[in-house]
Structures are given as C-alpha cells and as structure tokens.
Amino acid sequence: MDVSQQPLVRLEGVEKSFQRGSEQIHVLANLSLQVGRGEFLALMGPSGSGKSTLLNLVGGLDRPTAGAVEIDGERIDQLSERQLAAWRARHVGLVFQFYNLLPMLNAERNVELPLLLTHLSRGERREHVRVALEVVGLSHRTRHYPRTLSGGEQQRVGIARAIVNDPTLLLCDEPTGDLDRKTGDEILTLLQALNRDQGKTIIMVTHDPHASARATRTLYLEKGQFSTEKPE
C-alpha cells in the first residue's frame, strides 16, 4: 500500500489507566482511532473523559497501558525514552491551553527551543524562527517577552513554536480555551490555514462547538469510548 494512503495516526485497542493510591482509574478502554493525513479533527467530550490523556498518547508524551499507537507507520509506544524524545522533536507540534511559554525567554527564543535539538546553525535557526513567526503573524513582536504579550499573541508564539520544526502532526489541547471569542476565532483561522495551506494534520481538543465547527471531523469521547454524535 502506498504510504500516503495510510492513516497518519492509528490507535489499536488502546488502554490507559492511572494508579491513584490503591485505586486504579481506567480512563481509556480498548480505544481505536484512525486519523488521515490532512485531517483537522476536533475532539470533544466532558471534563475528565480522557481527551488530554489521549492527546498525550498520540504525541508520545505518555505511554498506553496496552494497545498500539502508530504514527506515520511507526509504533511509538515501543520506542525507548530517548528515541521517543527525538521522535517528538521531529514529528509533533504541541499547542497548549495556557501556551506554556518560558517566561525568561522572548518570543523568538521561545520559538527557537525545539530547534536547539537540531544540528541547524544559529543563522539557520534564526531564519526558521523568522518564518514561523511570520506565518502566525507576529513578525512585529519577536523580541517581546511573554508577560508583555496578550493571550492571543502568546498563543501565536505557542503555535509558531509548534510549527517551527515543520512537523506533520499538530496536537492542540484547548488552544482557545483561555481566549475571548474574537481572539479565539483568529487562532482557529490560523489553525485552519495551517491545515489547508500547509497540509498539517491537526487534532484539537475543545469544549467549544464553535471551534469544532472549523474542523473537518468531530469525535466525542465519553466514558473511554468515541462516538460521532454529540451525547446528551
């Protein structure tokens, strides 16, 4: 089969449970999912349903208790810690609700962080950073520190950091959750453009139906299972 025909993300029988004290919490049970290349998937569901947990598994930030996580044909659940770190650096971009910028670094340096792990020269890194900030429309704020940026601007920096390595997969956990409607819309427009114009595959967790409307597909997660219909 042609590689480009394969789904980019494939989860097979994934289980995830946490140990909390003596109690075992089953968050995901026998979950399967396929996300094709170029999809913009919105993931909805009540709080505590395991959306972030699922995103962590797809992004290689955590490992499933059982099952297979395959990204672009690679079983990332079988990689070593070190390999997984290198894999994350190359293949995923992460966008968070609270932006997770380093307060001591300016916008430019925050965006540069993932590039520090590459062999790029200083000049090449600078160029990549410039392009990424331009894509998110922040060319005029490159030297600003996070505390001097608005929420929307901080999230743009966060997105620039996520795309600076040119990953195929963007994982966004409530990217507009902390923004007002108008600013949130701008961020969604940006994500949509990245999906449409740059072919990024996006999985976005959101509570906002307004946001999920921008996606090409929406899945609801409840009690560890998916449904395509919004549960009552």
Next chain:
Amino acid sequence: MKFVSLVWCNLRRKKLRTWLTILSVFVAFVLFGLLCALKEAFTAGVAVAGADRLIARHKVSLIMLLPESYSRRMRQIPGVDSAVHFTWFNGIYQDDARNFFASMPISDPEEFLKIFPEYVLPESARKEWMATRTGAIVGRSLAGRFGWKVGDQVPLKSPIWPRKGGGAWEFKIVGIYEGAKRATDTSGFYFRYDYFDEARMRGEGEVGWYAIRVADPDQAERVASALDAEFVNSPFETKTEPEGAFAQGFAQQIGDIGTMLIAILSAVFFTILLVAGNTMAQAVRERTEELGLLKAVGFTNGLVLVLVLAESTLIAMAGGLTGLGAAWLITAGGSPMPSVLPVFYLPPHLLLVGLGMIFGLGLIAGLLPALDAMRLRIAVALRRQA
C-alpha cells in the same frame, strides 16, 4: 553552547536569590583560602624541614639551656657532619613589644649557612658577616617589614638577655637573605654568638638548642640516639629529633591546628552545600511546568539533568572562583601578622583542591534536584498548570 543562554536566563530569574547564594559560596571560599594559608603557615616549618637536620634540645624543656661546649663533642660523633647552636634572644625593636620577631645568636655563620642552605645570602654579605663582630643578617620579609637596608644600625632590646652595662644591643645589618623556596621563612634575624656571649650580663656559655646536620639522612635516627646517649647521665641530658618533628611539636603547642581547620572547613562546606542545594531544589520545583515543556518538545531526560547541573555548577563557579581569587589576593599581600605567621601564602596545590571543591559543590548541590527534574514525567508536569 547554544544551551548556555538557557541556563543563564534561569539564573537571572530570581536575581536576589542567585546573588545571595553566590555570595555565600564566595564567603565560604574566601574562608577556605585563608584557612589554607593559615594551615600552611603553621605547618610550613614541617614542610621545609631538612631531612638531614636534627634538633637537639634540653630533655626536660625547650626553654632550658644546654652548654655551649656540646658543639665539639657532637662533631666527634660518627655520622655528624656539622652542628650549630641557637639561643632564643627575643629582640624587640624600638621598645615596642609588637615589633617582635625571631632573633637569635648562632654559633658560627659558616656552619649555619651550610646547615641551612635554604637561606640564600650573597657571597659578599657572608664575608662581611665573618668580618663584622656585631654583624647580623635578616630575612627579606623582615627587612621589608621595618625597611632595613644593608649597612643599617639596628638597636634591639632583649627582655631575656640584658647587656652588660645596660642599654640596647647594637647590630649592623650586613646582609639580607632570600628564601630558596616559597615556604622558606624569611622573617629571621641572626647574629653572631661570640658578640652575644661576651656582652651578655649572665648565662655565659649557655645556649638554647642545636641544629645538627647528618652526613647521611638515612642514618638520622641512629645518629639522634647516639647524640642523646653521649649526654645521658650528665646534668644536661638532650632530646634529639628530626627537625620536622621538632617543628610539629612547636606547632602543636598552639593546638592541633590542622584538625581544627578541617573541622571548621567541613562545617562551612556542609552549610554551603545545604544553601546551594536548597536554592537548586527551589529552582527546580518552581519550574516544573517549564521542565515538562522542554521535555515535551524533545529535550531528553539526560539533557534536562545536565542543564540543572550546569546551573548549580555555574553558581558554584561564580562564587567559588571569585572567592578563591579574593583569598589569593589577600594572601598575596603578605602576612597580616608577620611576627606570629612569618610564612603566609596560598599554596598552588591547595588552590587546585579549591577548584576541585568548587566543581564538587556544584555537582553535589545540583544532583538531587537534577535527578528530580530528570525523573519528572511530562504528562504530570504539564497537568499542574491546568
């Protein structure tokens, strides 16, 4: 290199805390440097002691005197190369008790310089000394202390040895000797015994102690026993020991300095370890999300460990290197109390020990927090903010 600025910006985060930590490390290393110099000062005599030299003193006490006539008998003992005697003079300059230094008459300038080759005296000065009855030689540091030059007349008073007819003893500086090694004491004032013995009011023929050079250092023990055996059952029995042991005994009269200094240093470094360790622990704790983020974008556990260790090492270096440097500058300025501590400097090997301790401190203080940072699980670290 590209990670250095990452470490640097973390140090700037809590500037006051960083500065206070650096300051406490600084103080600790200044203290370390000074205590090392102090220890060196007390043990210098032991370190430079000639392996071929014995010291013979009165068996009962160092302050009891021996007959001058022992010189001749000592020289006849097999294995003895030469012998010179000293008497504690306690000369005081300008009637001020603070102007005190080691001053003593020695029996024979020629023998003296032969037995103590670490005192380097120009040939002309030596000839002058032989020719000048009231001649005295002074060490470089002592000469510097009072600004004495060759040819100066120096009057000294001795509370122990009054002069016949009263008044001060008059000496003429005939030479200034240098130390062959850095640890050589150049604060001495030596003059001729013949002048001293003739002019002293009492105690004629009595001297303080003897320095004996043995022909073969390996035979030193045997010669020492032979010397003591020679004078056994006389009214003036001797106790002869290698110069190193003699100097050590001298230092131990002041207390076991070495042990004391090590105890102080251990306490200082234990404290500083806690201070620096606590700083690093706080630094890591308040950055949990950021460390999680770094790992999320692909920083390996090992790299995160190194970054934290680099941070604590940088703090240790900032405080430690400046502290050692300051201690070095202070000691380079010379002894604060030349009369008590004639030799006072920071020996290079202890400087190296200091460097080792700086890195040790940085690594140990950073280790536990760094391990915490390394073990931090991303999913958990990132959740903290939500």
